[in-house]
Amino acid sequence: MKREGGNRFVVPALALLSVITLYPILYVIYLSTHRKLLIFHISRFIGFENYQFLLRDDRFWNALKNTLYFTGVSVSLELLLGLCFAILLNRTFRGKGLARAVILIPWAIPTVVSARMWEWMYNTDFGILNYVLGVKINWLGSPFWALNAAILMDVWKTTPFVAILLIAGLQIIPGEVYRAARVDGAGNWQIFRKIMLPLLKPAILIVLLFRTLDAFRVFDAIYVLTGGGPANTTETLSVYAYKVLFQTLQFGYGSTLSVVVFLCVGVMSIVYVNLLSRDKKA
């Protein structure tokens, strides 16, 4: 029996994706070559002027630096902590399902809500954090702490996701592998270094792919927690682009910033996907 064509089944999805994602991407590239101020109905083609301005824009370089710092530090910490969680939970014990559900709580809470929860815990005078630590740090108001405070929150929020993916990665390693290593006289550390890590590499790469792209696009957490302040020390690319777009209503330059975020994310995903496929072949 010959199979029937299935084009009409995929058309609705493709149509929606084209209109709501592909067309806007082309449109945003078009906008980025224009000087467009929404309220004054000004729209004029200016070629690459926005991009030339971007290269001289200190606030852009600052936002890029903050975004890279945020991404690098939070993803490393999440991976480290997530790995610890995964190793701890990857065994059978009573209440395993319950423990996994508890661990999923931070993942399920809306980022906005967790930002407000942490904002209250970070409160200089009445926050629980300063009380427990016995210090009086102005977490969200000091240029040194604010970005790190945002990272701390992001780590709490996203470590569960990392842990869940790594547990799945650990579960496909058969138990005999560990037993064989034990018989051969391997210690805990050697088993971790020589067996777990290499076999976990595909899962780790996937986690890094998802988390790096997500962290690089960070918006909600920063926008609600600090709004980019103090003195733009926590302003990331998405937050800066959003402010240019919807607070100063410069749709042209704002779109230029958006295109840059899109290009960075595109390059990073290509790099990761290549790493992954090379890993699969090996």
Next chain:
Amino acid sequence: MKRAGFYLLLLLVCTYCAGPLIWQFITSLKPDSELTRIPPLLTDSPTVIHYISIFKGHPFLRIILNSAIVAASTTLFSLMIGSLCAFGLAKLKIRYKSLILGFILSVSMFPPIATVSPLFIIIRALGLRDTWWALIITYTTFSLPLSVWILTNFFKEIPDEIYLSSRIDGCTSFQSFYRIILPLSAPAFLTTAILVFIFSWNEFLFALTFTSTTASRTIPVAVALFPGLHEIPWGDIAAASIIVTIPLVILVFVFQRRITEGLTSGAVKG
């Protein structure tokens, strides 16, 4: 001894994960006078005043309704459109199949900030600003990669013979989709529905941009812009946080296994 150490570590991890939410719950029960008291520990006189005030002085009920309608509709549409597409990709003859799947998956990497400005212009031009539809259409689209991915993987595991024999019995491909494949795939639909619902319930950037009044404002926007005359109303915010988090916590506890499966289905199989 080793066992005790394990459970101690486990307790530590659970406290770390659930602690902030529990703390927010305690905060929500404190009268205003106790919020600024040192040490900031438990309360002597728990009160529900903040829970009453968010519903009385603030259109919170309407906002919850907005979120529920947007998230439920998104889930429905995403499952409908996503499952049709997944069925086509998993069981039917389509040209450029891997290219199509690749395109759909690559959309999940699109940064929302890169599409928000043109979408804003489009939505304004269509007169959809500040309506549920603006969010439903956007969320449905951005959730499609997830739905298509999970469902395609699941449909592929249903043996071709089952599908083909229903075709021989005279079903059209659409009939065999909803009579045969659909009933077999309830677990995958449930998993997808939970993840899409949580995504729509929590989304912030598009909601912040496309909504402007309580007509369509959703929970994350309301929580982010919680009004305060002079000082931030921490008690009210805490109460609001708890209320909007309850449905999610219930989902997590009831469907922990499904959520885990959904999150890892793509990741592990590659």
